[in-house]
Amino acid sequence: xxxxxxxxxxxxxxxxxxxxxxxxxxxxxxxxxxxxxxxxxxxxxxxxxxxxxxxxxxxxxxxxxxxxxxxxxxxxxxxxxxxxxxxxxxxxxxxxxx
Amino acid sequence: xxxxxxxxxxxxxxxxxxxxxxxxxxxxxxxxxxxxxxxxxxxxxxxxxxxxxxxxxxxxxxxxxxxxxxxxxxxxxxxxxxxxxxxxxxxxxxxxxxxxxxxxxxxxxxxxxxxxxxxxxxxxxxxxxxxxxxxxxxxxxxxxxxxxxxxxxxxxxxxxxxxxxxxxxxxxxxxxxxxxxxxxxxxxxxxxxxxxxxxxxxxxxxxxxxxxxxxxxxxxxxxxxxxxxxxxxxxxxxxxxxxxxxxxxxxxxxxxxxxxxxxxxxxxxxxxxxxxxxxxxxxxxxxxxxxxxxxxxxxxxxxxxxxxxxxxxxxxxxxxxxxxxxxxxxxxxxxxxxxxxxxxxxxxxxxxxxxxxxxxxxxxxxxxxxxxxxxxxxxxxxxxxxxxxxxxxxxxxxxxxxxxxxxxxxxxxxxxxxxxxxxxxxxxxxxxxxxxxxxxxxxxxxxxxxxxxxxxxxxxxxxxxxxxxxxxxxxx
Numbered sequence: 001x002x003x004x005x006x007x008x009x010x011x012x013x014x015x016x017x018x019x020x021x022x023x024x025x026x027x028x029x030x031x032x033x034x035x036x037x038x039x040x041x042x043x044x045x046x047x048x049x050x051x052x053x054x055x056x057x058x059x060x061x062x063x064x065x066x067x068x069x070x071x072x073x074x075x076x077x078x079x080x081x082x083x084x085x086x087x088x089x090x091x092x093x094x095x096x097x098x
Numbered sequence: 099x100x101x102x103x104x105x106x107x108x109x110x111x112x113x114x115x116x117x118x119x120x121x122x123x124x125x126x127x128x129x130x131x132x133x134x135x136x137x138x139x140x141x142x143x144x145x146x147x148x149x150x151x152x153x154x155x156x157x158x159x160x161x162x163x164x165x166x167x168x169x170x171x172x173x174x175x176x177x178x179x180x181x182x183x184x185x186x187x188x189x190x191x192x193x194x195x196x197x198x199x200x201x202x203x204x205x206x207x208x209x210x211x212x213x214x215x216x217x218x219x220x221x222x223x224x225x226x227x228x229x230x231x232x233x234x235x236x237x238x239x240x241x242x243x244x245x246x247x248x249x250x251x252x253x254x255x256x257x258x259x260x261x262x263x264x265x266x267x268x269x270x271x272x273x274x275x276x277x278x279x280x281x282x283x284x285x286x287x288x289x290x291x292x293x294x295x296x297x298x299x300x301x302x303x304x305x306x307x308x309x310x311x312x313x314x315x316x317x318x319x320x321x322x323x324x325x326x327x328x329x330x331x332x333x334x335x336x337x338x339x340x341x342x343x344x345x346x347x348x349x350x351x352x353x354x355x356x357x358x359x360x361x362x363x364x365x366x367x368x369x370x371x372x373x374x375x376x377x378x379x380x381x382x383x384x385x386x387x388x389x390x391x392x393x394x395x396x397x398x399x400x401x402x403x404x405x406x407x408x409x410x411x412x413x414x415x416x417x418x419x420x421x422x423x424x425x426x427x428x429x430x431x432x433x434x435x436x437x438x439x440x441x442x443x444x445x446x447x448x449x450x451x452x453x454x455x456x457x458x459x460x461x462x463x464x465x466x467x468x469x470x471x472x473x474x475x476x477x478x479x480x481x482x483x484x485x486x487x488x489x490x491x492x493x494x495x496x497x498x499x500x501x502x503x504x505x506x507x508x509x510x511x512x513x514x515x516x517x518x519x520x521x522x523x524x525x526x527x528x529x530x531x532x533x534x535x536x537x538x539x540x541x542x543x544x545x546x547x548x549x550x551x552x553x554x555x556x557x558x559x560x561x562x563x564x565x566x567x568x569x570x571x572x573x574x
Contacts, residue, residue, distance in 0.1 A: 020258065055119050055261035081122060088202075089118030090111070090283065 002027040004034050011041045016049035019057045028060055035067065043068055048077030053085060065095055074098065105267075106277045109232060112262035113203035114283050116230035119260035120200060123228055125183040131257040132226045136174035138253030139218040139246070143167055146214040146249070150242040154210055156397030161338035165215035165512075172503040172510040173222050177530045182227045186536070193541030198534040200228040202285030205278050207299065209291040211341040211397060211436065212512055213239030217246040219512040220288055221264055225254060227533035229285070233266035234275060236291070240268040279304060286533070290513045300521065307528050309343070309513055310520020313434045313463025314496050315455040316346035317481060319448065319472035320354050326493065327471035328362040331440075334495030336367075336416045340437045341397040344467040344489070344500030344514060347434050348441035348458050349419070350451050356444045367416035369400070370442070371409070376420045378407040380430040383439055389427055391435045400438045425457040433462055448477060452484050459485050465519025469496040488517050488525030502527050547574050 003014045013031050017023065035043065043064060047053075065073040074096040078086070086092040123131075139146075147162035181187075187196040206220040217233055224231035235243030244266050251264035270278070279287050279302035287306040289299035296308040318327045335346050351359045360370065371379060382403065383395050395403050400418050404411040411418070421442045425432040431441050441458075445451045459468060468485040471493055472478050482490040491499035494506065503510030511527035526532065551570050555561055561569075 052122050053119070054258075055115060058115050058119070059261075084121055085118040087118070088121055089115040091115070091118070 010044050012044045014046040018052045020054045021056050024056050042072045045075045046077045110281050110283045113230040116260040116263040117202050120228040131254050131259045134253040134257035135250045136170045138249050139170040142249050146246050150214045153242045154239050157338035157341050169215035169218040176510050177226050193543045195539040197537040204229050204231045204286050206233050206288045207291045208235050208243050210236035210239045213243040214246040216512045217243050221250040223530040226530040230263045308522050310465050310516030311462050312343040312466035313347050314467045315348050315458040316469040317451050318351040320352045321473040322471035324358045330495040332366045334497040336438050337497050339397045342497035345497040350443045353444050368419050369411045369415040370419045375409045378409050382407045383435050384430045395437045425461050465516030467500045486519045
């Protein structure tokens with residue numbers, strides 16, 4: 001379940017739990033809907049509460065970065081294990097992952 | 099960036115993403131995926147076998163069913179309980195803990211002779227080790243190889259495997275294959291196929307697990323049960339019309355057993371070629387310029403090859419036997435022929451048999467497989483020691499024996515390492531255990547001898563190795 005908040009100029013999408021394909025389907029719709037109104041905002045995916053991500057989440061990151069421009073999108077709060085996923089996939093070089 | 103490079107880049111990007119997702123999977127999740135692939139491939143064993151035979155015109159579909167069963171059920175049973183994720187061993191005494199990590203994206207070259215079974219096998223072992231795999235089918239078997247890959251991939255996805263953990267393309271160009279094999283993000287090449295392709299894999303600069311060519315001597319030693327031996331050879335050499343690289347290429351029999359062996363072979367459907375017909379079969383079986391077997395006869399029936407050679411053979415002939423008197427280029431059928439054609443040699447004794455088998459072994463089959471039928475334990479070991487072969491198969495059909503899991507406890511595999519003799523890194527039957535990186539956590543442990551040894555003694559040149567060894571091991 002994703003919780004979306006706005007702080008300053010940032011739309012923060014805080015994900016929680018296990019982001020497998022099924023779980024992400026609902027979250028993806030909520031995020032996409034909110035991104036329609038993201039003009040001027042920076043978007044952050046907060047993964048502090050996430051223990052697993054599926055392929056579809058990587059795709060969501062890539063499509064979001066493409067839509068907004070890499071400078072307006074970041075992944076934050078990833079555990080070392082999730083950071084490893086970004087490192088192995090090489091996406092840590094295309095996206096801002098902290 | 100050219101279009102070609104673009105496609106390669108996309109495939110590799112997807113493979114890397116799959117590798118990243120896979121890194122999170124535990125053993126239970128991984129095993130669930132492998133089980134799903136096994137069950138789906140097993141369910142499709144007949145369809146895929148028929149499709150492979152129809153597309154390539156090679157082999158016998160009923161035998162390809164058995165190959166698909168080996169690749170799915172037998173491989174699954176072999177790797178089912180293998181630990182491939184996380185801690186795989188822990189020794190409190192030595193303080194060494196071993197942790198399995200995936201190697202990363204694998205590029206898999208598939209031969210035309212086993213186009214569906216090799217796909218199933220390679221996908222099973224790659225996924226068991228949490229590695230994405232890119233399938234490169236043989237152009238003459240692309241449809242059936244890709245069908246097998248799709249079936250495996252869809253089953254894996256239903257078991258929540260990472261997207262794109264199995265990829266394929268029907269039409270990789272040579273340039274693309276070269277790019278893929280040398281891509282910085284590729285981890286390993288699993289190269290099963292012809293010599294040129296295996297060499298290309300080794301030249302890619304990436305680690306490669308390849309295979310070598312075979313030229314398997316089958317020695318019927320004088321203590322052998324001749325009927326048992328001939329039955330095994332016939333079952334092996336006619337299996338899928340001789341397409342297994344571990345199939346027998348020559349029968350070597352001592353004169354004392356020769357008549358009985360010949361009689362039994364003929365009873366079981368072998369036809370001994372007269373000298374003039376040997377030459378005719380040679381002409382269609384091997385290219386006289388390259389001395390390599392002609393693709394037109396690979397995996398074809400004995401009757402087909404006889405007709406191609408313009409010779410008549412009795413109805414029901416399953417194997418063409420060519421009596422030869424030497425080994426080498428002057429005797430073309432002493433080389434590997436992946437078809438139901440086999441050389442026949444009669445020798446006077448064990449020593450002569452050993453010499454001849456060695457010649458055959460070194461004539462294009464180093465490191466692969468040798469076969470002996472014998473009830474003399476010492477001679478079996480003497481023969482095995484003489485051969486340069488990753489597998490010495492005893493009292494068994496060589497094809498089924500070398501691939502493992504059927505009539506012995508070798509790991510079932512469609513990639514048979516041939517060691518340095520075959521320009522390979524290992525003589526093992528390749529399996530999932532070769533597709534993991536093993537990390538070793540080495541905790542500090544005392545070394546009693548080193549702790550009390552005076553290291554200054556090492557600077558005294560008057561002390562030689564035995565003297566130092568005495569002091570180092572004192573009271574130990």
